[in-house]
Amino acid sequence: MGAVKKLKKPYVHSRHLVDLEVIEETSTIHNPDGSSFTVEPGDVLSVNEFGEKNLVPKNHLLHYFEVGKLEDTSFYEEMAKGYEEMAKINSGISKESEYLESESEFTIAKFVTGKNHL
Numbered sequence: 715m716g717a718v719k720k721l722k723k724p725y726v727h728s729r730h731l732v733d734l735e736v737i738e739e740t741s742t743i744h745n746p747d748g749s750s751f752t753v754e755p756g757d758v759l760s761v762n763e764f765g766e767k768n769l770v771p772k773n774h775l776l777h778y779f780e781v782g783k784l785e786d787t788s789f790y791e792e793m794a795k796g797y798e799e800m801a802k803i804n805s806g807i808s809k810e811s812e813y814l815e816s817e818s819e820f821t822i823a824k825f826v827t828g829k830n831h832l
Contacts, residue, residue: 734761735761737754737759738755743767745765745767746765753769
């Protein structure tokens with residue numbers, strides 16, 4: 715494959731995250747599905763997460779938007795953080811429930827013993 719220059723940041727197009735590469739010399743591009751095509755210097759390719767490369771017409775480049783740096787956190791780290799946040803919420807709900815339950819038992823005991831002076 716000929717020399718290509720990968721642009722530094724990822725880009726997004728139609729809800730797909732891609733890398734853009736600028737071709738520096740004439741070459742043939744081969745895709746994982748067996749298809750191939752020839753590119754010329756200055757052509758721009760979009761490369762998706764499956765390694766599939768597509769030629770991007772110059773008038774379509776304005777539809778690609780640069781994406782800022784993506785966080786290096788994994789899915790599992792995000793899930794763990796979510797579970798920690800839910801644990802705090804559930805703990806607060808549990809404490810409120812215990813308080814309300816003890817108040818209701820106290821009120822019922824006052825009614826049963828006749829010590830309710832309303």
